[in-house]
Amino acid sequence: MKMAINRVTIMGNLTRDAELRKKGDAASVLTFGLAINEKKKDSETGEYVDAPVFVDCALFGARAEALAPYLTKGKKVSVDGRLRYHSWMKNEEKRHALSVLVTDIEFADSKGAGKDTVSAQGQSTEPETYDADIPF
Structure with missing residues (x-):
């Protein structure tokens, strides 16, 4: 039997602030x-x-609860996850949608792009080189 793969990685900008919902004892869900x-080509x-x-x-x-305040309209993020197809009835009409169930998310804002990466302490994360110690 051959395996099927359901994995997606996308990067884009949030179109709206993320919405956190929780019903009773169920797990929180964050949608965005x-x-x-x-x-x-035109x-x-x-x-x-x-x-x-x-x-x-x-x-x-x-993670949905922890990230909710940071996922705001316009932020650039990269998400990994799997595709989910679901359908429902609305006004006696069957509707369908394909969405991503997120398993991993990273912030990818390009502020400072092209500059040296700076850690939280303000020091460069680039390794220092000591060419003077090399014996040749």
Whole structure:
């Protein structure tokens, strides 16, 4: 039997502030949307333009509660997870959606991009080199 793989990694900007919900004793769920810009060739002008793709995401449990205040509109994040298909009825019409169940999330804001990485103590994380000690 062949294995199926359900894994996705995406990076984008939050389209809205994350919303934390908890019902009774159930695990907390944090939902948010991501916008990912793809380059697409405009058929009329021949130029490449940004074409946004919108993805709904959900994170569960204690991490959802801890991250809720930090996941605000416009923040750039990278998420790993798996795809989930679900359907429901609304106004006697069956609806469908594909979303990402988040297993890992990293903040990816580009502030200071291209500069040396600085740790929380204010020191560079780049290793120092001591070429004078090399005997050749």
